[in-house]
Amino acid sequence: MKHLARATLALALLSAVILGACTAGPLGIFESLSLETPVDNGTEAFSGLTPNFVVRLGADYYAGVGTLWKRPVGGGAWNPVPGTPDGMLATSAATDGSALFVLFTDGDSSVVKEWDGSAWAPDLATTGIGTMKPDALHYADTTLFLSVGATDTEADPDVTSANIHSGLGFATAAFATAPTGGIVKALVHDSLTYYSAHADDVYSGDADAGGLTTMALQPAIGTVTALLARGADVVVAAGASGSVAVWDGSAWTPHVIDSAAYLSDLVEVPAHGGGTVILAAARGFGTKVARGYYEVSPLDWSVNEDHDLVTTTTNYQTTLEDLGIVECFWDAADGILFACTVGDGLWSNHWNGTSWSGWNRE
Amino acid sequence: MNRPSFRAIAVLAVALAASAAFAQESGDPTVDSGTFRTNPYESGDALLSFRLGAGFGLLNLDLSEGSFDELNLGPGAAFSLSYMHFVARGFALGGELGGLVAGSIAGRTFFAAPLVFRASWHFVLSPFEIVPSVAAGATLQRLGELSHVDPIVRLGADWLWRQSADWGLGLRTELWLIPQFYLDYPDSNRLGGFLETTLTATYHL
Numbered sequence: 001m002k003h004l005a006r007a008t009l010a011l012a013l014l015s016a017v018i019l020g021a022c023t024a025g026p027l028g029i030f031e032s033l034s035l036e037t038p039v040d041n042g043t044e045a046f047s048g049l050t051p052n053f054v055v056r057l058g059a060d061y062y063a064g065v066g067t068l069w070k071r072p073v074g075g076g077a078w079n080p081v082p083g084t085p086d087g088m089l090a091t092s093a094a095t096d097g098s099a100l101f102v103l104f105t106d107g108d109s110s111v112v113k114e115w116d117g118s119a120w121a122p123d124l125a126t127t128g129i130g131t132m133k134p135d136a137l138h139y140a141d142t143t144l145f146l147s148v149g150a151t152d153t154e155a156d157p158d159v160t161s162a163n164i165h166s167g168l169g170f171a172t173a174a175f176a177t178a179p180t181g182g183i184v185k186a187l188v189h190d191s192l193t194y195y196s197a198h199a200d201d202v203y204s205g206d207a208d209a210g211g212l213t214t215m216a217l218q219p220a221i222g223t224v225t226a227l228l229a230r231g232a233d234v235v236v237a238a239g240a241s242g243s244v245a246v247w248d249g250s251a252w253t254p255h256v257i258d259s260a261a262y263l264s265d266l267v268e269v270p271a272h273g274g275g276t277v278i279l280a281a282a283r284g285f286g287t288k289v290a291r292g293y294y295e296v297s298p299l300d301w302s303v304n305e306d307h308d309l310v311t312t313t314t315n316y317q318t319t320l321e322d323l324g325i326v327e328c329f330w331d332a333a334d335g336i337l338f339a340c341t342v343g344d345g346l347w348s349n350h351w352n353g354t355s356w357s358g359w360n361r362e
Numbered sequence: 363m364n365r366p367s368f369r370a371i372a373v374l375a376v377a378l379a380a381s382a383a384f385a386q387e388s389g390d391p392t393v394d395s396g397t398f399r400t401n402p403y404e405s406g407d408a409l410l411s412f413r414l415g416a417g418f419g420l421l422n423l424d425l426s427e428g429s430f431d432e433l434n435l436g437p438g439a440a441f442s443l444s445y446m447h448f449v450a451r452g453f454a455l456g457g458e459l460g461g462l463v464a465g466s467i468a469g470r471t472f473f474a475a476p477l478v479f480r481a482s483w484h485f486v487l488s489p490f491e492i493v494p495s496v497a498a499g500a501t502l503q504r505l506g507e508l509s510h511v512d513p514i515v516r517l518g519a520d521w522l523w524r525q526s527a528d529w530g531l532g533l534r535t536e537l538w539l540i541p542q543f544y545l546d547y548p549d550s551n552r553l554g555g556f557l558e559t560t561l562t563a564t565y566h567l
Contacts, residue, residue, distance in 0.1 A: 028508075028510070028544050030431075031550040032505060032508060033433055313506075315468070315470065318470075
């Protein structure tokens with residue numbers, strides 16, 4: 001029995017060491033496992049690419065990853081949408097809820113197509129944009145917009161002036177005078193007014209009536225890269241300086257998120273534990289390195305370094321931490337958040353009403 | 363230390379006491395008949411066993427709602443090292459340190475390291491042995507950044523072929539039950555279940 005007593009004592013001591021060395025995480029282990037979805041849903045074709053967009057039309061998601069893909073909202077494999085233009089990439093899309101509008105381009109020529117979920121309609125006329133080149137589609141309020149840019153020469157592709165067009169043939173220009181220097185980065189509607197980002201400035205007014213003008217006050221966060229309308233007269237702007245600025249109807253208030261980051265998109269989603277969180281996506285640009293995204297509180301604009309509001313720290317670190325994100329898409333109806341990464345495909349995160357699944361590869 | 367850890371220690375102590383009591387009350391389990399030969403394990407003998415094989419996630423019961431969830435773990439590896447000391451003919455008490463590692467469908471790694479006290483009954487049908495056992499203790503678990511220590515109960519048996527007087531080789535099948543309690547997050551309380559199927563090598567010390 002002496003051996004047994006010694007073994008028992010040794011095991012008890014080892015138990016005490018192990019027990020004392022552990023602390024619980026914010027989410028149960030078995031519960032966390034139950035919330036997982038496959039990290040790879042089988043679309044290896046996406047894994048090394050940069051998706052341009054994800055949108056939802058009806059019961060399907062559509063993604064621009066080279067060509068146009070779709071999969072059912074309820075799950076399943078991504079499959080190419082038939083009937084897309086040969087040799088053209090799906091670079092941008094927008095939907096009015098009943099039709100999907102997709103911009104295809106091969107660099108030299110572009111076409112805007114309309115898809116009703118099962119068939120393509122005749123191509124939309126773009127005669128109103130003249131010699132400007134289409135860049136992106138936006139749907140805001142009740143209007144479809146096509147942002148366009150002009151370049152000096154074929155050899156110098158930098159956009160020297162830009163505009164946003166709407167209406168029949170996209171003939172209505174939102175800016176009476178096309179602003180110079182770069183493309184339009186964003187267009188949102190806060191239920192009262194359109195806001196558009198171009199270079200370091202935010203413009204506001206009636207975009208569909210040709211009335212966008214420079215706001216008297218500017219966010220002062222460098223190049224404005226994204227806008228998020230949270231409600232009437234509440235707009236958040238993200239900047240290349242790594243800051244966000246909040247418009248409350250009378251002034252912009254800047255908040256530094258990370259000066260080493262280039263913020264690229266904004267999306268507001270439910271937070272684990274209650275409330276919402278604003279994800280400020282970041283990508284590499286110039287000296288700025290890819291950082292995945294930041295979880296920003298809309299209450300005090302602090303940054304949650306733990307990344308546990310939409311995923312676990314580990315899941316974030318093993319998936320998106322070192323990736324650039326060009327765009328996020330949040331489907332509030334079915335609780336799925338997508339992240340279009342630079343060169344690492346499409347990722348999704350599922351919200352079940354209480355918790356997030358963690359990031360999984362589409 | 364969080365409070366579930368104290369609970370785990372309590373379970374360890376209860377399991378050990380119960381095992382010892384059972385050992386005193388139980389008789390010689392050997393069936394000395396024309397079929398079963400005399401049990402070779404005498405009080406004072408000891409066995410050292412190594413096991414390596416597969417582990418499977420079976421069960422994820424939501425204790426707050428009474429519903430079953432997916433465990434979402436693929437097949438994994440299981441291993442253990444145990445020391446058993448005979449306190450009566452054919453009946454041994456001892457301890458075991460093991461592990462189970464498995465990948466989740468989202469690419470995370472689940473790891474459990476149970477430390478248990480074990481009671482085993484050795485039935486001999488030479489050259490074979492059937493060794494049902496029950497074990498209780500605590501298990502450290504990790505899933506990515508998450509970690510927790512919980513009580514564990516294991517029920518199963520080793521099916522051995524006695525290759526020589528010193529060595530026995532065989533297979534273990536065992537059910538692991540891990541009640542996982544979070545006092546601060548009661549919605550996270552779960553009962554997890556795993557199946558261990560391992561190859562066993564036992565050395566008679």
